[in-house]
Amino acid sequence: MDDVKIFAPASVANVGPGFDVLGFALEGIGDIVKARRVTGKGVRLTHIHNDGGRLPLDPAKNTASVAAQQVLEKLGIRGEGIELELEKGLPLNSGLGSSGASAAAGAYAALKLFGNGQNKEEALEACVKAEGVASGFHADNVAPALLGGVVLIRSYTPLDFIRIPFSASVYVTLVKPDIEIRTRQAREALPRKVPLAGLVKNTGNVAALVSGFFLNDPATIGKAIDDCLIEPVRQKLIPGFREAKQAAIEAGCLGCSIAGSGPSVFALSESKKTAKAIGEAMRSAFTAKGLGATKIVSCISSFGARSM
Amino acid sequence: MDDVKIFAPASVANVGPGFDVLGFALEGIGDIVKARRVTGKGVRLTHIHNDGGRLPLDPAKNTASVAAQQVLEKLGIRGEGIELELEKGLPLNSGLGSSGASAAAGAYAALKLFGNGQNKEEALEACVKAEGVASGFHADNVAPALLGGVVLIRSYTPLDFIRIPFSASVYVTLVKPDIEIRTRQAREALPRKVPLAGLVKNTGNVAALVSGFFLNDPATIGKAIDDCLIEPVRQKLIPGFREAKQAAIEAGCLGCSIAGSGPSVFALSESKKTAKAIGEAMRSAFTAKGLGATKIVSCISSFGARSM
Numbered sequence: 001m002d003d004v005k006i007f008a009p010a011s012v013a014n015v016g017p018g019f020d021v022l023g024f025a026l027e028g029i030g031d032i033v034k035a036r037r038v039t040g041k042g043v044r045l046t047h048i049h050n051d052g053g054r055l056p057l058d059p060a061k062n063t064a065s066v067a068a069q070q071v072l073e074k075l076g077i078r079g080e081g082i083e084l085e086l087e088k089g090l091p092l093n094s095g096l097g098s099s100g101a102s103a104a105a106g107a108y109a110a111l112k113l114f115g116n117g118q119n120k121e122e123a124l125e126a127c128v129k130a131e132g133v134a135s136g137f138h139a140d141n142v143a144p145a146l147l148g149g150v151v152l153i154r155s156y157t158p159l160d161f162i163r164i165p166f167s168a169s170v171y172v173t174l175v176k177p178d179i180e181i182r183t184r185q186a187r188e189a190l191p192r193k194v195p196l197a198g199l200v201k202n203t204g205n206v207a208a209l210v211s212g213f214f215l216n217d218p219a220t221i222g223k224a225i226d227d228c229l230i231e232p233v234r235q236k237l238i239p240g241f242r243e244a245k246q247a248a249i250e251a252g253c254l255g256c257s258i259a260g261s262g263p264s265v266f267a268l269s270e271s272k273k274t275a276k277a278i279g280e281a282m283r284s285a286f287t288a289k290g291l292g293a294t295k296i297v298s299c300i301s302s303f304g305a306r307s308m
Numbered sequence: 309m310d311d312v313k314i315f316a317p318a319s320v321a322n323v324g325p326g327f328d329v330l331g332f333a334l335e336g337i338g339d340i341v342k343a344r345r346v347t348g349k350g351v352r353l354t355h356i357h358n359d360g361g362r363l364p365l366d367p368a369k370n371t372a373s374v375a376a377q378q379v380l381e382k383l384g385i386r387g388e389g390i391e392l393e394l395e396k397g398l399p400l401n402s403g404l405g406s407s408g409a410s411a412a413a414g415a416y417a418a419l420k421l422f423g424n425g426q427n428k429e430e431a432l433e434a435c436v437k438a439e440g441v442a443s444g445f446h447a448d449n450v451a452p453a454l455l456g457g458v459v460l461i462r463s464y465t466p467l468d469f470i471r472i473p474f475s476a477s478v479y480v481t482l483v484k485p486d487i488e489i490r491t492r493q494a495r496e497a498l499p500r501k502v503p504l505a506g507l508v509k510n511t512g513n514v515a516a517l518v519s520g521f522f523l524n525d526p527a528t529i530g531k532a533i534d535d536c537l538i539e540p541v542r543q544k545l546i547p548g549f550r551e552a553k554q555a556a557i558e559a560g561c562l563g564c565s566i567a568g569s570g571p572s573v574f575a576l577s578e579s580k581k582t583a584k585a586i587g588e589a590m591r592s593a594f595t596a597k598g599l600g601a602t603k604i605v606s607c608i609s610s611f612g613a614r615s616m
Contacts, residue, residue, distance in 0.1 A: 021512040154516035154532060155509070162519050162528065193501040199510065199537065201463070204329040206511045207518040208462035211470050214522040220470065224462060229507065 003036035004112045008105035008305040009148070010090045010298075011097035012172065013140035013260045016225030017205040023140035024150040026096070026172060027301035032087040032308065033064055033105035037113050042081045043069045043106075050088040062086065063099045063130040064106030070126030071110035075118075082110055093180035095260035099134035100141030103127040108146060108305035120146055120305065125159055135183035141260060148304030150213050168216040171275035171299050173253070175244060175282040176264040178292040181237055186261030189233055198229045218270050222254025225268070231257055238263045240289035247281035272297065311344035312420045316413035316613040317456070318398045318606075319405035320480065321448035321568045324533030325513040331405070331448035332458045334480060335609035339409040340395040340616065341372055343417035350389045351377045351418075358396040370394065371407045371438040372414030378434030379418035383426075390418055401488035403568035407442035408449030411435040416454060416613035428454055428613065433467055443491035449568060456612030458521050476524040479583035479607050481561070483552060483590040484572040486600040489545055494569030497541055506537045526578050530562025533576070539565055546571045548597035555589035580605065 009030035013023035038044070043065045048055050059065035064086045072082070084106060090098050107123040107130070115122075127142035143151040143161055150164040205224045212220030235241040235258065244265050248256040252274045253267035265282060269275045279295035286293035317338035321331035346352070351373045356363050367373035372394045380390070392414060398406050415431040415438070423430075435450035451459040451469055458472040513532045520528030543549040543566065552573050556564040560582045561575035573590060577583045587603035594601035 018511065018515065020508045021515060152512065152515050152519060154512045155534075160516075160531070162516055164519065190504060193503055194507055195501055196498060199502055199507055200328045202507065203326065203511055203514045204460065204462045207326065207329060207460050207514045208468075208470055210515040210518050211460060211472065211522070214519070223468070226463075 001113055003034070004109050005308045006033045006035070006105045006109045006112065006305055007308050008101045008108065008145045009301055009303070010101055011141045011144040012266050013097060013138070014230065014258065016209055016255065016257045017202040017227045018140070018209060019227070019230045020138050020140055021153045022150070022206065022209065023097070023144045025144040025148045025301045025304055026298040028298055029096070029296065030089050031098070031101040031105050032089060033102070033109045034085040035068065035082050035109035035113060038081050038083045040081050041079065043072065044081065044083050045086065046083055047085045048088065049086070051092065054092060061133065063103035063134045066133050067103040067107035067126050067130035068110040070129050071107050071123055072114065074126060075114050077114050082113060084109070091176065093182050094176050095181065095258065095262045095264040096174065097141035097145055097260060100127070100131055100145045103130040103142050104145035104305045106130070112307065124161065128159060136187060144304060146304045149302050150300065152210060164210060164213045166213040166216065166300065168218055169299060170218050170221065171269050171272055171297060173248070173267045173269065173275045173278040173282070174259060174264050174296045174298060175279055175286065176294050177238065177240060177286045179238070179263050181262045183261045186234055186237060189237060190230065191233065194229045201228045218254050218268070222268055225255030225257050227257055234258055234262055238265070240286045240291055241265060243289065244282040244285040247285040248278045251278040251281040253278050309421055311342070312417050313616045314341045314343070314413045314417045314420065314613055315616050316409045316416065316453045317609055317611070318409055319449045319452040320574050321405060321446070322538065322566065324517055324563060324565045325510040325535045326448070326517060327535070327538045328446050328448055329461045330458070330514065330517065331452045333452040333456045333609045333612055334404070334606045336606055337398050337404070337604060339397050339406070339413050341410070341413035341417045342393040343376065343390050343421060345421050346389050346391045348389050349387065351380065352389065352391050353394065354391055355393045356396065357394070359400065362400060369441065371411035371442045374441050375411040375415035375434050375438035376418040378437050379415050379431055380422065382434060383422050385422050390421060392417070399484065401490050402484050403489065403566065403570045403572040404482065405449035405453055405568060408435070408439055408453045411438040411450050412453035412613045414438065420615065432469065436467060444495060452612060454612045457610045458608065460518060472518060472521045474521040474524065474608065476526055477607060478526050478529065479577045479580055479605060481556070481575045481577065481583045481586040481590065482567060482572050482604045482606060483587055483594065484602050485546065485548060485594045487546070487571050489570045491569045494542055494545060497545060498538065499541065502537045509536045526562050526576070530576055533563030533565050535565055542566055542570055546573070548594045548599055549573060551597065552590040552593040555593040556586045559586040559589040561586050
């Protein structure tokens with residue numbers, strides 16, 4: 001195979017009480033990487049589209065190219081390289097796993113071009129390293145962006161993950177107020193220690209959340225999206241978050257929290273109609289705070305990075 | 309029904325990273341409550357056997373009678389009461405849910421005598437209140453003692469739990485060194501705050517542990533029994549714990565940690581032969597520290613409180 005076109009989806013990480021450990025892939029939005037084999041070592045990034053000129057073309061600084069390079073190194077490829085073109089399909093610093101989608105697309109492109117039957121899971125470590133370039137060492141965006149579905153990161157050292165089977169249809173309303181939050185900035189806002197009582201609440205809820213996915217039970221999933229530790233701190237970076245969440249609850253969501261490190265807010269529901277109403281209600285709540293906001297209705301997708 | 313004889317099993321709570329949220333019932337060891345309807349209000353405790361005279365006969369101070377009383381109040385029973393006899397089948401302050409087993413047996417006895425088709429789950433709140441009398445407000449012993457199997461406590465206010473389906477056969481080796489630890493004492497040893505990095509590790513592992521149960525995958529269960537927050541603190545109360553755990557690992561256990569608040573140590577394995585070898589290895593480790601120890605091989609039981 002000499003050239004490939006790969007799509008990798010946006011994702012919601014830090015799902016409720018699953019800070020740094022739980023994420024899921026979204027349907028319909030994501031990044032596209034076009035890649036071709038070239039002679040000469042390493043990865044070159046030729047174009048980035050739709051980023052408003054904000055992302056670096058330096059291949060050492062973009063997650064797509066870093067991930068592709070990591071895969072080449074893992075596969076021991078020498079004397080050949082990759083030329084990449086990246087088409088951003090989701091906004092930067094939105095909390096929707098933009099850098100993770102690029103990393104997953106870049107890694108999978110390299111695997112398709114040079115891999116010899118290796119499966120996707122073998123590219124995860126490369127994606128995690130690449131994500132570290134952009135927004136610190138975390139895997140709960142790149143793992144679902146690469147693999148699809150709901151992914152739990154059990155451990156970082158060594159990297160160990162579990163793909164959580166989930167087949168119920170759950171809609172995801174995403175509302176992004178018109179501000180940007182860098183993941184690093186959102187991390188700096190976090191406390192270094194948390195109360196023991198909060199540990200008990202969050203471990204109970206994260207275990208219940210995973211149970212809800214295994215049971216295909218949207219009600220359990222919804223009530224377990226209850227994070228008493230990270231959300232209360234990070235919501236301060238998102239003007240109008242509390243009002244938007246309240247609006248989502250009143251509009252009938254199952255559960256609502258910050259997507260990744262924000263500022264996007266996600267809410268789950270069981271019908272498309274409710275999902276749309278939630279989006280409208282949340283957008284109005286942000287508007288009432290003088291903040292523009294865009295909304296998307298998506299769903300949890302079983303599919304991760306894939307050929308187009 | 310005028311009299312009943314109820315058995316409720318011992319249990320392992322605080323399973324690995326599941327501090328205060330995850331417990332499972334054990335096979336073959338537990339407490340027995342004999343109960344009969346009597347005229348006159350309230351619950352009387354006539355005898356306690358096999359406790360070495362250490363437990364109070366005051367019905368307001370024993371978890372079996374408090375739980376039974378709570379059930380009577382919940383059912384709105386007036387003018388009739390219960391006479392209870394309690395036969396302890398497991399050691400006090402061992403970490404094996406002794407007070408929880410008594411509470412579950414007492415509550416279920418009352419439900420059998422006066423309930424009108426109510427199911428066991430409705431007695432859980434009564435058990436939790438009773439457990440509060442003995443060892444503080446926690447539900448991860450009483451819930452499996454009453455309901456059997458693996459139970460996750462999602463939330464305490466309101467009380468909300470999930471029965472985790474699990475059908476693989478896993479052996480549980482329990483070794484109790486000859487010391488006693490009161491649950492209150494073990495709680496006082498805990499820090500009031502824990503590091504954020506530890507939160508991430510424990511939420512990842514507790515979610516993986518529950519996943520392992522859903523997947524009926526002993527290997528995942530074993531590696532997820534990895535608690536970086538509570539075990540390192542509480543092991544200081546158990547001389548020889550580290551050596552015993554190391555011995556269990558060398559003898560081939562899947563995972564090993566403190567049972568409840570200790571001093572008992574539990575280790576999981578996939579065969580009875582390994583389970584026995586683990587018991588011998590752990591006992592030797594304690595003996596080498598000058599501490600006698602008793603061992604039991606049990607398994608995770610699907611059954612909770614039941615008529616005999």
